[in-house]
Amino acid sequence: MLIATWNVNSIRTRLLQVIDWINHVNPDILCLQETKVMDDSFPFEPFKKLGYSVEVFGQKSYNGVAIISKVKANNIKKGFYHFNEFDQNNEISLDQKRLISADINGIKIINVYVPNGSSLESDKFEYKINWLNCLASFLDEQEKKGELICLMGDFNIAPSDLDIHDPKKYEGGIMASDIERNALNNVLKERLIDSFRIFEKNTGHWSWWDYRNNAYELNKGWRIDHIYISKELSSKLKSCVIDSTPRGDLRPSDHAPVMIDINLSDINVDFFDDEDDFFEI
């Protein structure tokens, strides 16, 4: 089963490239970030024509996430829903459309677009850290249910200096600070593993290249798009790949898609309690 994540930086602008990529790669699940479109304007039809179902959580101009899957998603949740009942005014939970989750093929799929944070001195940085703390408590809730988790998306954090083309230059700055890395590790705790690092221990692998300064041509990138999986899934993981080819297209997203291949055959499908979580393989 192929599971992919891609920050497309506007789904309407990138539509043909995304459809083309799906036709080439044939993913089972594709999580999108920065769709930048309200739900009623999302281009559903091209995906439905290819046999995919689409779940969206969008807003005007900014942010926006979507889950595109061959098997229809169950138990779709938008935002940090676990806060909503007791924290109606929490802008972290309700304002910016940055998280959508669903159960697909016995796995809890969590698609996130983590705030960028601008700079360490910015109010947006505080928002980023608060948002990550909310994500940590969201995962605490999921963990209580004992689900297999695949948490993926644009994290806007390089987990280590190996994930930055020039770590000295960006040391301690946005996407590279200890504060962000600690907040990320608090989300992951001991329960989630970086799929990419199971296979690749070296530097030089990027998922994002700045539009400016010829960064892609000079291969000056960062690895900030990640797929984290439950420990129980890691033994079933066959590969994790960053496909940088779409970044070389005309008018590309500044991010490349990342994907994993999981051997689904021996996952226990009785995992979920809810009856409507049963599915066909």
Added chain:
DNA sequence: ATGGCAGAAGCATTCTGA
């Protein structure tokens, strides 16, 4: 130290991103 490039909104220019 600064700006550079791109997208959306909306029609000149600003806001946001990373």
